[in-house]
Amino acid sequence: MPPQVEAPLVAIRTSRRGREPGPERTVHGRIPDLEAQAEEVVARFPAAAERRLLGWLERWTERVRQRSVLHDDDERAIGCTAPNRRAQARAAIGRGPCYGATMVVDGGSIRVGLLGATGLVGQRIIRFLEPHRTLRVVRVGASGRSVGRPYLKAAQWSLPGDPPADVEDWTVVACEPEAFEDCDVVLSGLDATTGLDVEGRFAAAGHVVVSNSSAYRMAPDVPLVVPEVNGSHVRLVENRPPGRGCIITNPNCSVTGLALALAPLHRAFGVRQVVVSTLQAISGAGVEGPRALHLTDNVIPFIAGEEDKIETELGKILGVVVDGTVEAAPIAVSAHCHRVPTIDGHLEAVSVGLGMRVAAADAIAALRGFRGEVADLALPSAPVPPIVVREEDDRPQPRYDRDAGGGMAVTVGRVRSCPVLDLRLELLSHNTIRGAAGAAVLNAELLAARGVIGPRGRR
Numbered sequence: 170m171p172p173q174v175e176a177p178l179v180a181i182r183t184s185r186r187g188r189e190p191g192p193e194r195t196v197h198g199r200i201p202d203l204e205a206q207a208e209e210v211v212a213r214f215p216a217a218a219e220r221r222l223l224g225w226l227e228r229w230t231e232r233v234r235q236r237s238v239l240h241d242d243d244e245r246a247i248g249c250t251a252p253n254r255r256a257q258a259r260a261a262i263g264r265g266p267c268y269g270a271t272m273v274v275d276g277g278s279i280r281v282g283l284l285g286a287t288g289l290v291g292q293r294i295i296r297f298l299e300p301h302r303t304l305r306v307v308r309v310g311a312s313g314r315s316v317g318r319p320y321l322k323a324a325q326w327s328l329p330g331d332p333p334a335d336v337e338d339w340t341v342v343a344c345e346p347e348a349f350e351d352c353d354v355v356l357s358g359l360d361a362t363t364g365l366d367v368e369g370r371f372a373a374a375g376h377v378v379v380s381n382s383s384a385y386r387m388a389p390d391v392p393l394v395v396p397e398v399n400g401s402h403v404r405l406v407e408n409r410p411p412g413r414g415c416i417i418t419n420p421n422c423s424v425t426g427l428a429l430a431l432a433p434l435h436r437a438f439g440v441r442q443v444v445v446s447t448l449q450a451i452s453g454a455g456v457e458g459p460r461a462l463h464l465t466d467n468v469i470p471f472i473a474g475e476e477d478k479i480e481t482e483l484g485k486i487l488g489v490v491v492d493g494t495v496e497a498a499p500i501a502v503s504a505h506c507h508r509v510p511t512i513d514g515h516l517e518a519v520s521v522g523l524g525m526r527v528a529a530a531d532a533i534a535a536l537r538g539f540r541g542e543v544a545d546l547a548l549p550s551a552p553v554p555p556i557v558v559r560e561e562d563d564r565p566q567p568r569y570d571r572d573a574g575g576g577m578a579v580t581v582g583r584v585r586s587c588p589v590l591d592l593r594l595e596l597l598s599h600n601t602i603r604g605a606a607g608a609a610v611l612n613a614e615l616l617a618a619r620g621v622i623g624p625r626g627r628r
């Protein structure tokens with residue numbers, strides 16, 4: 170009996186001249202690889218799909234050899250049913266001469282296992298993936314308190330609206346690698362202490378783990394990724410021996426927005442110093458966050474571990490990969506963190522030292538012009554644009570701006586000169602979406618687009 174597969178999809182990624190050049194990315198270097206990959210996939214596919222796929226592959230290979238472009242008839246030949254994949258392929262190849270190309274053939278959904286599924290980040294991931302075209306939650310894990318219970322009895326569902334219908338059938342399992350064996354990728358919403366043990370064991374057992382926790386963020390061989398800023402750091406895990414697992418992480422929820430907003434300024438002018446004061450929402454503390462009583466008529470000027478994370482993670486994200494590790498950008502960061510009585514959305518007041526005077530208008534132009542490293546891949550959850558600049562005197566505000574770009578864009582306002590450092594601005598990003606669930610999903614999409622994960626076909 171042939172395995173049950175959905176309509177085959179084909180995604181293509183390319184690197185153009187001057188972008189990530191390398192022998193493994195040249196056309197001639199990749200073609201045999203590509204053909205071998207296709208053969209392997211074709212072996213699993215029903216006959217009709219096989220003929221379409223092979224015919225298309227032949228023509229496409231020839232075109233890539235001649236550095237040509239992808240045309241509509243190629244897309245039709247694939248029999249591809251996912252519009253986002255077609256757009257992705259077109260965006261990647263149609264923009265100019267193709268220098269190198271890799272094809273990832275996709276036999277259907279990518280099966281996601283979720284660790285810490287009952288927590289706030291876990292719930293956000295479930296909500297975020299509800300309408301997703303390719304990533305589908307198939308396994309949910311949590312602590313011993315929840316194991317064996319129906320998901321909705323174990324989780325205290327705390328997001329607006331009803332949970333997706335699928336969750337009614339789910340039973341929570343233990344966070345053990347064997348229970349997630351049929352998953353193509355494992356997303357983790359575990360706390361750092363649990364993550365250190367559990368995520369490490371999953372990676373050792375061969376899983377690709379996308380983590381929200383801080384446990385492995387600063388490990389030298391673990392990419393800490395905001396795709397628009399440093400998606401190319403994923404290459405730290407790309408050339409693993411077959412069967413070897415890995416961990417890729419997203420930053421602390423205050424750092425993601427900060428890194429996104431500072432990336433264009435760093436590229437254009439070079440960031441040297443950052444002083445940041447955060448006003449962080451209650452949801453940043455998870456389902457067991459501070460009680461309403463503590464935050465009514467109050468602000469708490471301390472969040473355990475947060476300032477250290479901001480001060481160390483930013484440099485790694487803005488750094489460069491050298492000899493299989495990340496050389497951090499030499500940026501001095503001073504952070505002051507506060508918990509405030511907003512529900513979602515971290516606001517940050519930032520002063521930036523650039524080593525030169527920069528007019529606010531030039532900084533705004535750099536922020537507005539930023540498209541990010543992965544714009545060519547058209548990742549489904551990547552916001553366009555990644556940075557929204559507002560010019561009103563009193564924006565951004567959590568209540569009005571946290572959902573910009575579906576909660577995935579960072580909003581920047583009040584860009585002005587600073588009498589102490591060079592530039593000041595306010596930024597806002599949604600902590601549980603862009604700072605956690607959406608960040609992990611975007612990283613998983615990046616891994617899929619770069620061929621690090623993909624559907625293996627049902628066993």
Ligand code: NAP
Nearest residue numbers: 285287288289290311312315359360382422453455456605
């Ligand atoms: P949370 O609401 O407290 O949820 C924690 C989850 O971990 C729950 O599913 C819990 O399961 C599970 N868990 C706890 N101990 C466990 C164990 N020993 N074995 C297996 N599972 C265990 O926390 P959260 O806010 O979702 O945050 C999750 C992670 O994301 C943390 O590392 C956090 O720092 C990070 N993060 C959070 C945010 C945010 O804005 N909230 C932003 C960025 C990153 P039970 O329900 O069974 O106890």
